[in-house]
Amino acid sequence: MAHTMSDERPPDGIVLTEAQKRSRRNRSIATALALGVLVLLFFAVTLVKGPAVLNRPF
């Protein structure tokens, strides 16, 4: 009979090593920065284009 992983998991579940925690944190910061740049870029272009921001020629 099959069991779900939660049946077999030790009480603490998966414990990340320090290296895994550090690399995950670094990746999260990089992702946040990239999203921040994207938001700033869209904001800057709305300022540059003004109402024409909705005019997107092919």
Add this chain to the structure above:
Amino acid sequence: MSVVDQNSIVLAPRISEAEVSDYIALLKPRVMSLVIFTALVGLVMAPGHIHPVLAFTSLLCIAVGAGASGALNMAFEGDLDAKMTRTANRPIPRGRITPAEATAFGMTLAFFSVLTLGILVNWFAGGLLAFTIFFYVVIYTLLLKRRTAQNIVIGGAAGSLPPVVAWVAATGSLSVEPLLLFLIIFFWTPPHFWALAMFRSEDYARAGVPMLPVVAGPDATRLQILLYTIVLVAIAAAPWPLGYFDAVYGVISLALGAVMLALAINVYRRRERAESLRATRKLFAFSILYLFALFATLLLEVVVRALLHVIW
């Protein structure tokens, strides 16, 4: 991961230890820098005015699109990269990033670069960027790379498109000038990559990639390098007689072309192994300088022309 077998073997999920630097390596930063530079030239050469913020947005999207192509290329070529000395240290063969993670990363970047360029600049440029990514990943990486010795000739079109995308971003239309830039990079690609393939032919043979030196042999490759270089030098000088650039560009282009041609002739003549390796390495190294110097001359001439226009 949620179900285990009757022996209760629990398969732990793979926890990534990939650093940001591993993901940056997936973007092929050196290729990206050349893409940004050639795109900048296309952008500056374009007539009319583009706001600096839109110019920056265009370059950023083209750069990210190029990075996405690089990541997707590595995602599909992990098995080849592992067999080649030159690429064995890439994140996927080293086990830092899985092909699935690289695919997700590349697809995300491709989606956002095309969407952003389309929404913020224009959809012609966005569509052309999407086509560039598609061509590099699907046509070159998946269809041509492992099948034909003409892989880098046809696939070179993808690497030649960034200045065209930049021109379209600035103008919203196409013209002869960006097509000349396209042709320069297109005819530069074979001598550049075949020179590399000449001194890395054992690597390519081991990986089973049908590069021209592996399939047709070094002599046929030497001839092809020479022929493509002759065409390249002629096309690189063409903006001068066609009237797009003046004699300063023409003379510099021909001087650079003369060195490139001399090195290609040297590759054609040196058949002994050690001499041949030296000759191909020299051509490979100079070909990078050649393209950079050629586009730098174009850039400088446009900038000087604009400055003179302001002064007078």
